[in-house]
Amino acid sequence: MALWQKIYYKLLNLPLSAWVNTQCIPSEPVEQLNLSLARPIVYVLPFQSHTDLLTLRRTCLRQGLPDPLTPLTIGDVTLPRYVFISHGRKVFSGDDDLPARSLAHFKDLLHLHRQDSELDIQLVPASVLWQRDPGNETQRHQAILRAMNGPEKLWTILTRGRDGMVRLSQAVSLRYMADKHGTDQAIAHKLARVAMIHFSRQKLAASGPRLPNRGLLFKRLLASKAIDKVVHDEAQTRDVSVDKVRKEAIDMMEEIAANFSYRLIRYSDRILTWLWNKLYQGIHVNNAERVRQLAQDGHEIVYVPCHRSHMDYLLLSYVLYKEGLVPPHIAAGVNLNFFPAGPLFRRGGAFFIRRSFKGNRLYSTVFREYLAELFARGYSVEYFAEGGRSRTGRLLPAKTGMLAMTLQAMLRGLQRPITLVPVYIGYEHVMEVNTYAKELQGQRKEKESVGQVLGIVRKLRNYGLGYVNFGEPIALNQHLNEQVPDWHDYINPMEPQKPAWMNPVVSDLATKVMTHINDAAATNALNLCATALLASRQRALSREALEAQLGVYQALLTQAPYSASSSVPQDSPADLVDHALSLNKLVVEKDTMGEVISLDRQQAILMTYYRNNVIHLVALPSLIAQILVTHKSISRSGLRACVQQLYPLLKAELFM
Known part of the structure; x- marks a missing residue:
């Protein structure tokens, strides 16, 4: 990067860092988008905008992603880590064609994949949405995805700078593109066209259609x-x-x-x-x-x-x-x-x-x-x-x-x-x-x-x-x-x-x-404690016994998950109990044996509500456990027959 460019970015970043506050979507992009930090990443932005680039940079650094301003070096080739799909709009021009430099960048990346069969660069679409107002159906029609010129961008940042959103999307594997479609110039054009369609759909998903009059x-x-x-x-x-x-x-x-x-x-x-x-x-x-x-x-x-x-x-x-x-x-x-x-x-x-x-x-x-x-x-x-x-x-x-x-x-x-x-x-x-x-x-x-x-x-x-x-x-x-x-x-x-x-x-x-809906149930400290205490004698357990029971629930729901959509807390049983106690719904008494945690009569009635939120998650394991306790010894086929006989009743009652 040239010295004048570094100075320009530093000067531009001063007001942006003070005024702009953007949110990253998704909140944990590395995990949620399955990005590999071991493979090279190149960011694809819809419009040429230094403001958007610096805003993206702040978000990437916050999320532990590579700095867009740090060049990408592969072998003896050094390339920018970002590419703009369109020139954007100038004050006196509507030019938004694909820049020749961007097309050349795509071609260079594809060429590297032709030379190195092990290389797999991740193209990550990244857009900065400064406003999400779709407008009214009576207003003059404008394109869904529209670049702003300088004065428009300045006004938008001044008025909406704290409501911006940096949207990162699933990465595109350039290795897959090279192997599937080739590495010629036509593929570079196709990448740019597909990216622009992607950004248009993304903007529509964020703002929605025009509002009715x-x-x-x-x-x-x-x-x-x-x-x-x-x-x-x-x-x-x-x-x-x-x-x-x-x-x-x-x-x-x-x-x-x-x-x-x-x-x-x-x-x-x-x-x-x-x-x-x-x-x-x-x-x-x-x-x-x-x-x-x-x-x-x-x-x-x-x-x-x-x-x-x-x-x-x-x-x-x-x-x-x-x-x-x-x-x-x-x-x-x-x-x-x-x-x-x-x-x-x-x-x-x-x-x-x-x-x-x-x-x-x-x-x-x-x-x-x-x-x-x-x-x-x-x-x-x-x-x-x-x-x-x-x-x-x-x-x-x-x-x-x-x-x-x-x-x-x-x-x-x-x-x-x-x-x-x-x-x-x-x-x-x-x-x-x-x-x-x-x-x-x-x-x-x-x-x-x-x-x-x-x-x-x-x-x-x-x-x-x-x-x-x-x-x-x-x-x-x-x-x-x-x-x-x-x-x-x-x-x-x-x-x-x-x-x-x-x-x-x-x-x-x-x-x-x-x-x-029930498949997507969320267990938490309170409903797990409610389930354990309401199932115990006199609605009370020692702290050690309660923590042990929560550990059993966590192991059961993690190792034999109810569904792919449900969620289980990852905190330790001790932390879960501490959190539940902080909500002031449980009674804690101390004796020579240690802490005893219980529910009084009124809270026991109310806690059935929270237990019922997740009771379906443990209904089948509970049924199996009860059959084993009742029969003392039973064959696998006999157990299966008992479950098949009773399960339809639970399924209909609990939407399992």
Whole structure:
């Protein structure tokens, strides 16, 4: 690097280091992207930008990755460790062609692979996203991936410099490219084209499609054949004017539709970061990369989380935003549409749904058409299949209405594949757990209100750890192909279809979703301690016995994992017990034998909630152990026969 370039970078880095604060996606790129630090790495950036390069450099050094400004030396050849795909934009020029220097760089790298059969350079796509606002559908159309000129970049850094994101992607093996496709100039061009498509999809996955204008959205919905037909049918049946029924339909749209605001999302990010730091000691996220890949591949993503707490709405949207994905449009109960929470939720992406559609054909049609519009426009959606929050900690049987409407949207002939992403959300403390216990004892459910929200705010304290685990996705096209091979014959863009096979297919899908949620369960210090203590006599164990039991659980769940999506804490049993004690839910007494850890009567009732979150993980080992204890001695075939007889009951009850 020339001396003038070093001086320039040092001067430019001074304001950037003071003002810019970017987040790396994924948070641990070496581990999560399976990068090998023993093999050479070259970074590929979409646009020529010294600001982006220095921002990437800071992130790489923080993550233990090679410095992009350090040249790559292979044998007697020295090359830059980065390459730009496009010139970018100048103030008075729109030139963004592939620079000749970049093309030459690709050719040189491929040439090295032709000379050395053992060489395998990793090309790591790296982009810096300074803003993620997709804009409104009424604004002038711009390309998804667009470089900024100097003044635009300066203004963006000044206003959004602390909200930037450095996105690293799966490495491309140049050895594979050379062996599979060759090393000529055409391959160099192909690499550049594929990289630019990759960056465009990445930007769309991070910002999403343009946001709808509510007025235009309502006009489109009213013009749909399904709503137009039901409006005229209702007017004729009730002997009222068409305009009156149309006005009712518009009122329903106003009640239902979200009013998504990216500005609110951006401000909420700071508020929620403070809130989670106030409430929890950390949020553990697992398997987010599989969701990023779905978004980048152009899937219509429907998140289907379990429902533990009102915090679920905020937590999942926050996690997705932090993971470089678009916060979804969320189906929320109309009971949450109270002032001031309702308008805020609506601008955060919530659309409201009544508890029952029964007997209201107009409402059901309007809602179904609104949901189909979200899918058709490419907005990710979130709904809770259980319908309401679990009061026991176990998964509730899924309510199938939203799943059925999702399949009906497919039967309208959607072009993009729809994929359900089951999500396990777990907490070491659920805010409403005391309320759940009272409701199970017969107390009426308290109606959501401003007072209830203020009551929660007054109780803000440290609630331990939170967990968001993304389960194995369910591709609806594939599911239908397996269940109903001729489902394409039922596609009708005009009328919603409900063929005879719909109910059994939806029922099977609902069970599959809930099973995949449980597959992604997260064990933690509290639910493991709850499981051990509630299974012991008098709900008490010595500290040594409790630690030994936690060690057994950890070994069992690690060496014979329940599923590839579940997670097990890696801390030592002693640390897990210390952490559980810090949450002030366990009673500790000391005697001559040492510490005895127990649960009092009230906490024992509440701790069943946390045990029930993960009881399915140990149900089968527990069944086998109980059979062995009961029979004293039994053959392998006899044990298998006993398990086969009883397991279907557990499977149906616990979504195993």
